Amino acid sequence: DGGITQSPKYLFRKEGQNVTLSCEQNLNHDAMYWYRQDPGQGLRLIYYSQIVNDFQKGDIAEGYSVSREKKESFPLTVTSAQKNPTAFYLCASSRQLTGNSPLHFGNGTRLTVT
Amino acid sequence: AQKITQTQPGMFVQEKEAVTLDCTYDTSDQSYGLFWYKQPSSGEMIFLIYQGSYDEQNATEGRYSLNFQKARKSANLVISASQLGDSAMYFCAMRESGGSNYKLTFGKGTLLTVNP
Numbered sequence: 001d002g003g004i005t006q007s008p009k010y011l012f013r014k015e016g017q018n019v020t021l022s023c024e025q026n027l028n029h030d031a032m033y034w035y036r037q038d039p040g041q042g043l044r045l046i047y048y049s050q051i052v053n054d055f056q057k058g059d060i061a062e063g064y065s066v067s068r069e070k071k072e073s074f075p076l077t078v079t080s081a082q083k084n085p086t087a088f089y090l091c092a093s094s095r096q097l098t099g100n101s102p103l104h105f106g107n108g109t110r111l112t113v114t
Numbered sequence: 115a116q117k118i119t120q121t122q123p124g125m126f127v128q129e130k131e132a133v134t135l136d137c138t139y140d141t142s143d144q145s146y147g148l149f150w151y152k153q154p155s156s157g158e159m160i161f162l163i164y165q166g167s168y169d170e171q172n173a174t175e176g177r178y179s180l181n182f183q184k185a186r187k188s189a190n191l192v193i194s195a196s197q198l199g200d201s202a203m204y205f206c207a208m209r210e211s212g213g214s215n216y217k218l219t220f221g222k223g224t225l226l227t228v229n230p
Contacts, residue, residue: 042220
C-alpha cells in the first residue's frame with residue numbers, strides 16, 4: 001500500500017542534542033512538508049519541498065533543518081537551537097504544491113526533549 | 115487575524131445522529147480551497163473532503179458533506195449518522211492562491227465525541 005512512513009513513533013533526547021526524524025513516501029508525490037503540532041494548536045508549517053534538492057522555509061523554520069536528496073525522503077533535523085523542541089511532528093506529501101491536491105500525512109513522531 | 119477559525123473546542127453527539135462542525139475563514143483571494151481532516155487519537159491526519167471556491171455544488175464524500183457558504187466565508191463539515199469511530203479531532207484548513215499558495219493553513223480543531 002502506498003503511504004508515508006515516519007519513524008520512530010516516539011523519540012526522547014537530552015537538551016543540546018540534535019535529532020533527525022525520518023519521513024519516507026512511496027506515493028510518487030513531488031511535494032513534501034513538515035508540520036509541528038502543539039497541544040491545543042493547529043498545525044504549523046516548518047519546511048516544505050517542491051522537488052528534489054530544493055526546499056523552502058515555512059512559518060517556524062528556526063532551529064530546524066531538512067534535506068531532499070531523493071524524491072521519496074524528506075528528513076527533518078531538530079537542532080539544539082530550537083528552543084522548544086518537544087512536540088508532535090507530522091510529515092506530509094502531495095502530488096503538487098498548489099491547487100486542490102490534498103496533503104497525505106504520516107502517523108507522526110512524538111519528540112520529547114528533557 | 116486568524117485565517118481559519120473553529121469556534122467549537124469540543125462537541126458531543128449521540129451515535130447515529132448528525133453533527134455539524136463549524137469553520138470560518140478569512141481570505142482576500144478569489145480562488146482558494148478548503149479541506150477537512152480527521153485526527154484520531156493515534157495521531158495520523160486523515161483527509162476527508164475538499165471544496166474549491168469556484169465549486170458550485172457542496173462537496174460530499176460518503177457520510178461527510180461540506181456546507182459551503184461563500185458570502186459568509188464558512189465551510190462547515192456535516193457528518194451524518196455518527197459512528198463511535200468518528201470520535202476524533204477535526205481540522206479545517208485552507209489553501210489560498212496568492213503568495214502563500216504552497217501551504218495549508220489549519221484551524222485549531224474541534225474535538226468530537228460520539229456517545230453510544
